[in-house]
Amino acid sequence: xxxxxxxxxxxxxxxxxxxxxxxxxxxxxxxxxxxxxxxxxxxxxxxxxxxxxxxxxxxxxxxxxxxxxxxxxxxxxxxxxxxxxxxxxxxxxxxxxxxxxxxxxxxxxxxxxxxxxxxxxxxxxxxxxxxxxxxxxxxxxxxxxxxxxxxxxxxxxxxxxxxxxxxxxxxxxxxxxxxxxxxxxxxxxxxxxxxxxxxxxxxxxxxxxxxxxxxxxxxxxxxxxxxxxxxxxxxxxxxxxxxxxxxxxxxxxxxxxxxxxxxxxxxxxxxxxxxxxxxxxxxxxxxxxxxxxxxxxxxxxxxxxxxxxxxxxxxxxxxxxxxxxxxxxxxxxxxxxxxxxxxxxxxxxxxxxxxxxxxxxxxxxxxxxxxxxxxxxxxxxxxxxxxxxxxxxxxxxxxxxxxxxxxxxxxxxxxxxxxxxxxxxxxxxxxxxxxxxxxxxxxxxxxxxxxxxxxxxxxxxxxxxxxxxxxxxxxxxxxxxxxxxxxxxxxxxxxxxxxxxxxxxxxxxxxxxxxxxxxxxxxxxxxxxxxxxxxxxxxxxxxxxxxxxxxxxxxxxxxxxxxxxxxxxxxxxxxxxxxxxxxxxxxxxxxxxxxxxxxxxxxxxxxxxxxxxxxxxxxxxxxxxxxxxxxxxxxxxxxxxxxxxxxxxxxxxxxxxxxxxxxxxxxxxxxxxxxxxxxxxxxxxxxxxxxxxxxxxxxxxxxxxxxxxxxxxxxxxxxxxxxxxxxxxxxxxxxxxxxxxxxxxxxxxxxxxxxxxxxxxxxxxxxxxxxxxxxxxxxxxxxxxxxxxxxxxxxxxxxxxxxxxxxxxxxxxxxxxxxxxxxx
Amino acid sequence: xxxxxxxxxxxxxxxxxxxxxxxxxxxxxxxxxxxxxxxxxxxxxxxxxxxxxxxxxxxxxxxxxxxxxxxxxxxxxxxxxxxxxxxxxxxxxxxxxxxxxxxxxxxxxxxxxxxxxxxxxxxxxxxxxxxxxxxxxxxxxxxxxxxxxxx
Numbered sequence: 024x025x026x027x028x029x030x031x032x033x034x035x036x037x038x039x040x041x042x043x044x045x046x047x048x049x050x051x052x053x054x055x056x057x058x059x060x061x062x063x064x065x066x067x068x069x070x071x072x073x074x075x076x077x078x079x080x081x082x083x084x085x086x087x088x089x090x091x092x093x094x095x096x097x098x099x100x101x102x103x104x105x106x107x108x109x110x111x112x113x114x115x116x117x118x119x120x121x122x123x124x125x126x127x128x129x130x131x132x133x134x135x136x137x138x139x140x141x142x143x144x145x146x147x148x149x150x151x152x153x154x155x156x157x158x159x160x161x162x163x164x165x166x167x168x169x170x171x172x173x174x175x176x177x178x179x180x181x182x183x184x185x186x187x188x189x190x191x192x193x194x195x196x197x198x199x200x201x202x203x204x205x206x207x208x209x210x211x212x213x214x215x216x217x218x219x220x221x222x223x224x225x226x227x228x229x230x231x232x233x234x235x236x237x238x239x240x241x242x243x244x245x246x247x248x249x250x251x252x253x254x255x256x257x258x259x260x261x262x263x264x265x266x267x268x269x270x271x272x273x274x275x276x277x278x279x280x281x282x283x284x285x286x287x288x289x290x291x292x293x294x295x296x297x298x299x300x301x302x303x304x305x306x307x308x309x310x311x312x313x314x315x316x317x318x319x320x321x322x323x324x325x326x327x328x329x330x331x332x333x334x335x336x337x338x339x340x341x342x343x344x345x346x347x348x349x350x351x352x353x354x355x356x357x358x359x360x361x362x363x364x365x366x367x368x369x370x371x372x373x374x375x376x377x378x379x380x381x382x383x384x385x386x387x388x389x390x391x392x393x394x395x396x397x398x399x400x401x402x403x404x405x406x407x408x409x410x411x412x413x414x415x416x417x418x419x420x421x422x423x424x425x426x427x428x429x430x431x432x433x434x435x436x437x438x439x440x441x442x443x444x445x446x447x448x449x450x451x452x453x454x455x456x457x458x459x460x461x462x463x464x465x466x467x468x469x470x471x472x473x474x475x476x477x478x479x480x481x482x483x484x485x486x487x488x489x490x491x492x493x494x495x496x497x498x499x500x501x502x503x504x505x506x507x508x509x510x511x512x513x514x515x516x517x518x519x520x521x522x523x524x525x526x527x528x529x530x531x532x533x534x535x536x537x538x539x540x541x542x543x544x545x546x547x548x549x550x551x552x553x554x555x556x557x558x559x560x561x562x563x564x565x566x567x568x569x570x571x572x573x574x575x576x577x578x579x580x581x582x583x584x585x586x587x588x589x590x591x592x593x594x595x596x597x598x599x600x601x602x603x604x605x606x607x608x609x610x611x612x613x614x615x616x617x618x619x620x621x622x623x624x625x626x627x628x629x630x631x632x633x634x635x636x637x638x639x640x641x642x643x644x645x646x647x648x649x650x651x652x653x654x655x656x657x658x659x660x661x662x663x664x665x666x667x668x669x670x671x672x673x674x675x676x677x678x679x680x681x682x683x684x685x686x687x688x689x690x691x692x693x694x695x696x697x698x699x700x701x702x703x704x705x706x707x708x709x710x711x712x713x714x715x716x717x718x719x720x721x722x723x724x725x726x727x728x729x730x731x732x733x734x735x736x737x738x739x740x741x742x743x744x745x746x747x748x749x750x751x752x753x754x755x756x757x758x759x760x761x762x763x764x765x766x767x768x769x770x771x772x773x774x775x776x777x778x779x780x781x782x783x784x785x786x787x788x789x790x791x792x793x794x795x796x797x798x799x800x801x802x803x804x805x806x807x808x809x810x811x812x813x814x815x816x817x818x819x820x821x822x823x824x825x826x827x828x829x830x831x832x833x834x835x836x837x838x839x840x841x842x843x844x845x846x847x
Numbered sequence: 848x849x850x851x852x853x854x855x856x857x858x859x860x861x862x863x864x865x866x867x868x869x870x871x872x873x874x875x876x877x878x879x880x881x882x883x884x885x886x887x888x889x890x891x892x893x894x895x896x897x898x899x900x901x902x903x904x905x906x907x908x909x910x911x912x913x914x915x916x917x918x919x920x921x922x923x924x925x926x927x928x929x930x931x932x933x934x935x936x937x938x939x940x941x942x943x944x945x946x947x948x949x950x951x952x953x954x955x956x957x958x959x960x961x962x963x964x965x966x967x968x969x970x971x972x973x974x975x976x977x978x979x980x981x982x983x984x985x986x987x988x989x990x991x992x993x994x995x996x997x998x
Contacts, residue, residue, distance in 0.1 A: 705857075707910065749911050752910065777911050799927075802907040803927075
């Protein structure tokens with residue numbers, strides 16, 4: 024029966040008790056486990072080993088070796104990471120039997136550089152029990168004793184039973200470590216994943232996350248160095264650069280090149296994991312790592328089984344593991360873990376699997392982060408493009424509004440400049456346009472070095488219009504968007520004149536009317552244009568089309584302005600002409616009035632003189648009366664004409680005021696009444712009577728008002744004429760004068776005839792307004808009578824008062840004058 | 848001779864009547880001084896038509912009166928300015944009366960009433976236009992010629 028079999032059979036109650044005695048809280052600490060194991064077995068120290076297969080490093084690797092997983096001694100680390108009991112442990116592993124080690128083994132200075140440590144600690148012997156860790160790994164556990172005597176059978180059996188629990192405990196320990204590390208990594212990376220890359224400084228926060236990740240791995244694996252290298256494509260060449268490390272001297276350096284380039288050769292080239300669990304066993308003969316493992320980028324040389332420090336005090340590496348960080352088959356970087364003599368342990372298979380897990384977890388984080396950053400960059404890129412478009416808008420609107428010469432070309436050149444800057448791989452660009460009905464497009468604007476170096480005649484000549492060009496245009500306009508052509512299918516014009524052209528993106532510009540134009544973006548690189556590039560080109564084209572529409576609307580508006588200006592000019596001319604005509608008419612009316620008035624007054628005066636000499640019985644008396652009446656009527660008309668001419672010119676009357684004496688008024692009224700009566704057909708029997716009742720009660724020689732005699736006579740004539748025309752047959756028009764309660768002097772004319780309704784009173788003084796019935800009862804008149812009277816009274820500072828008709832058809836109209844001395 | 852004078856100015860009525868009386872002794876003159884009165888007189892003209900109608904153009908509809916006859920809409924709208932032409936159109940509706948010769952005797956010049964004259968074309972009325980002047984020689988000759996031609 025092998026020791027292992029015995030251990031398995033005896034792993035009964037005592038083992039379970041031992042596991043319980045350790046306590047769950049100690050499962051996470053390998054030294055604590057070993058300490059408990061030593062105490063339980065009565066050993067003075069305990070060391071755990073694992074047998075490791077070579078990593079496939081070719082001829083430089085050994086066939087297999089042991090690595091130390093952990094040790095516990097009361098005095099600290101006494102046992103070198105390289106097994107001091109190599110042969111005994113190997114024997115135990117290979118034979119799967121326990122092996123006793125005597126005191127001699129510790130005094131063999133050839134094998135151990137630090138054998139003195141064990142000796143000074145009083146170690147006299149050891150008992151090595153082989154182990155099966157259960158995941159394809161085997162190893163051993165060494166129990167050190169301060170007695171040279173070997174274990175007795177019972178003691179051996181007890182120790183073997185204890186040893187049988189070690190694989191379980193070790194796995195539990197590793198699981199505990201893995202759980203803690205997983206939790207810690209999730210916390211670190213989860214915080215980063217929740218971060219919005221558009222709102223925080225990316226580099227600073229991410230670097231902190233990466234360092235914390237390294238630190239977490241280093242703490243879990245008890246190793247001195249954990250480094251993360253990430254792929255960096257800046258500058259065109261892809262390389263792995265150090266992004267974060269727990270190595271003190273490295274993190275303080277600004278350069279991140281160390282290790283990166285070499286690791287490229289291995290991890291980036293093969294995208295495969297690397298683990299060298301015992302670097303000291305690699306090769307030999309003092310050859311440097313650069314020769315032994317050129318892919319790993321390690322410096323220095325293996326120091327043999329002793330490990331420790333080299334001459335300059337630097338700690339020699341013991342083990343190393345590299346796990347690539349990949350997402351979707353693409354290498355994003357790698358994470359490297361390294362232990363050295365100070366760490367006092369080798370990396371194990373467990374550690375390496377844990378590192379692979381961390382790399383996979385981080386790959387997810389980093390891939391997501393890159394995507395977020397890419398989206399953010401895309402957003403920023405579009406934001407810049409939109410800002411450029413806004414600037415283009417301002418430029419175009421300003422140029423078009425100001426009517427800048429050759430604005431269309433300038434705007435197109437500006438747009439091409441924006442497209443060249445925003446579209447990746449846009450090496451040379453142009454805008455071609457064909458006028459309505461033309462099939463030969465011409466270049467409107469060009470951009471790019473290729474055009475700068477092109478023949479000048481090429482830029483100025485009309486482009487050849489071939490089938491390919493036709494197809495490109497047709498495709499673009501039919502699709503209503505950008506069309507991509509590459510290789511042999513690009514237009515002959517570009518193929519002939521620009522040999523480097525490999526891609527041409529043609530986008531239609533929706534110009535108004537029958538004009539057609541396209542934007543061509545040409546690239547010479549291998550990579551074609553993206554959907555975003557197409558979208559941006561289309562956006563620029565739509566803008567150019569909109570500017571075309573705007574320019575057309577400006578032209579229309581300009582034409583409309585010109586038409587308006589012409590119409591305004593015509594209106595102004597017409598107005599001037601009208602003004603001139605009014606002046607001519609007005610002048611004519613005034614001249615006419617003057618020329619008629621003098622002879623009419625003379626005729627009237629002479630007629631009255633003759634009439635005095637003709638007796639009433641004489642037949643001529645009536646004739647002379649009629650002549651005088653006609654002269655009076657004609658005089659009224661000439662006066663009205665004169666006043667109307669002045670009012671038509673917009674002039675106010677300037678009355679020539681003089682005192683109106685009561686007896687003068689009386690005479691005036693009598694004469695006007697008499698003349699008015701003559702103007703109307705006798706058969707209608709309308710008479711005019713002046714009532715002097717009020718006036719005789721006044722003191723003699725009283726001044727009634729300040730008046731312009733001519734204007735007053737004109738106003739009274741108009742009132743009496745209206746009164747006579749609209750009176751019923753057999754009625755009397757009564758004329759009187761008096762003072763109202765306020766002391767204002769007024770002259771009143773009352774007639775009985777057609778009614779003036781209260782609602783019509785305000786209208787009576789409107790120019791050319793006549794009441795419905797009044798307009799039907801006369802074959803003459805212009806509707807200006809009361810309008811002129813009102814102006815005359817306003818000129819006097821008084822007013823015209825029309826009192827609506829009473830039920831018995833009496834209508835009164837008054838000329839009301841201001842008190843003497845009252846301001847007009 | 849029998850004449851119907853349609854005129855609303857009483858001074859002119861007196862003068863025209865006197866001139867006609869001097870030129871055509873024994874002439875019978877009936878005067879009408881408003882549009883409404885002409886329409887009333889039209890009914891009589893069917894039975895006793897005058898030889899000539901002398902028609903003014905600008906006529907009042909009626910004299911002011913408490914019982915003024917209501918005016919048709921066209922009179923209200925057109926007022927007195929072209930009353931003579933309305934009278935002529937009404938005259939053309941009467942089979943007998945429309946045969947009477949009419950002299951449009953007005954102060955309006957031909958250019959002022961060209962459109963109105965053209966508007967009479969096609970109407971079965973015999974009309975001449977004569978502008979009022981200070982003397983009546985032309986007027987009397989026109990009346991005489993019209994009367995002779997009518998016979």
